[in-house]
Amino acid sequence: MDKQNRKHLKLKIKKGDTVIVLSGKDKDKKGKVLEVRPKTSGAIVERVNVAKRHVKPSRSFQGGIIEKALPLSLCKLMVVCPKCNEPTRVKNDKEGGRTCGRCGEIVDKVK
Numbered sequence: 195m196d197k198q199n200r201k202h203l204k205l206k207i208k209k210g211d212t213v214i215v216l217s218g219k220d221k222d223k224k225g226k227v228l229e230v231r232p233k234t235s236g237a238i239v240e241r242v243n244v245a246k247r248h249v250k251p252s253r254s255f256q257g258g259i260i261e262k263a264l265p266l267s268l269c270k271l272m273v274v275c276p277k278c279n280e281p282t283r284v285k286n287d288k289e290g291g292r293t294c295g296r297c298g299e300i301v302d303k304v305k
Contacts, residue, residue, distance in 0.1 A: 205232055206273065206284050206292075208302070213271040214281045215242055220266075224274060228263070236265035275299060 207213060211227045225239040243264045251257030272281040277299035284292045284301055292301040 205230060205268065207237055207268055207271055211301075212274045212276070213237075213239060214274050215239070215266065216270050216272055216281075218243075218266075218270060227271075229265075230268075231265055234265065235268045237268055237271060238263050238265050239271070242266065273301065275301065 207227060207230060209227050209230055212224060213227055215221055215223050215225075220242045223242050225242045227237050228240055229238040231237065240263065243266050244261050245264050246259050247262050249255065249257055249260055273284050274280065275282045275294040275297060278294065278297045280296060282297075283295040285295050287293050291303045293299065294301055
């Protein structure tokens with residue numbers, strides 16, 4: 195995606211949303227979004243897409259094998275409605291909040 199199109203991109207997934215993975219090795223896993231990266235169109239989800247890294251010891255860290263969450267593409271994620279507990283497309287309502295496309299329940303309110 196080039197810079198001109200990325201500038202006008204409106205993200206449907208926000209930090210704190212519960213999402214489900216649609217494809218890949220972690221398919222059908224649910225998790226909470228910890229971080230959204232709009233420039234690379236990726237998101238870090240807890241307990242999903244975890245890789246093991248070998249870290250050398252230093253003065254402040256003992257060293258060993260640590261698990262690190264890696265970003266997933268936003269196109270592989272879908273928001274889960276808190277009421278019906280199903281993956282859904284999110285609709286923006288007139289007040290600026292977001293609603294579930296299936297049941298119409300409010301996903302989050304305007305702050």
